[in-house]
Amino acid sequence: QSVLTQPPSASGTPGQRVTISCSGSSSNIGSNYVYWYQQLPGTAPKLLIYRNNQRPSGVPDRFSGSKSGTSASLAISGLRSEDEADYYCAAWDDSLSGSEVFGGGTKLTVL
């Protein structure tokens, strides 16, 4: 059971907008930044969003992040087939001796 809760799956058709949620608590999302990672099949994870809503250079602006209270969301607009991947949220957790935690991951299927 992950400290951060994500839906196990999400889906959408090309061009659609999909959102993936990440629910935590006051000790993690409620008091720290949220990060999002994308893991394409058979590859290492890649940083997608940092500090709740910032995109590293090279990440398309179709990807956006937001945070409110103890929850966060990743939105993908103009869905493309190459977006089919696993998505993970992450945050530091003040109650776990200064360690970081990941959500359980959401598998996004592009129909």
Place this chain on the structure above:
Amino acid sequence: EVQLVQSGAEVKKPGESLKISCKGSGYSFTSYWIGWVRQMPGKGLEWMGIIYPGDSDTRYSPSFQGQVTISADKSISTAYLQWSSLKASDTAMYYCARRELHGMDVWGQGTTVTVSS
């Protein structure tokens, strides 16, 4: 080019010891944290721990404290993850990643560890 290159796949027996490596290049190795992440077959990412090679300050997830040891040799820009006695449940892909203020921004290619009798 900033990169992390991990050691190759390992096949071990239960009870054996193992040390896998993660070599950084293209940046100041001592100025960034290096984290380790486990991914068991078909499962999600698990944060194991992190080390700052500059002074070897190390933090562990409570789930992995006492189960593994994270270390670094800054003279050769390499971080390590080691086990003293492997179990079948340690079978997984292990990733190292550079952890900076803006998240884990550079990842190694992963090291597969298989523990089987």
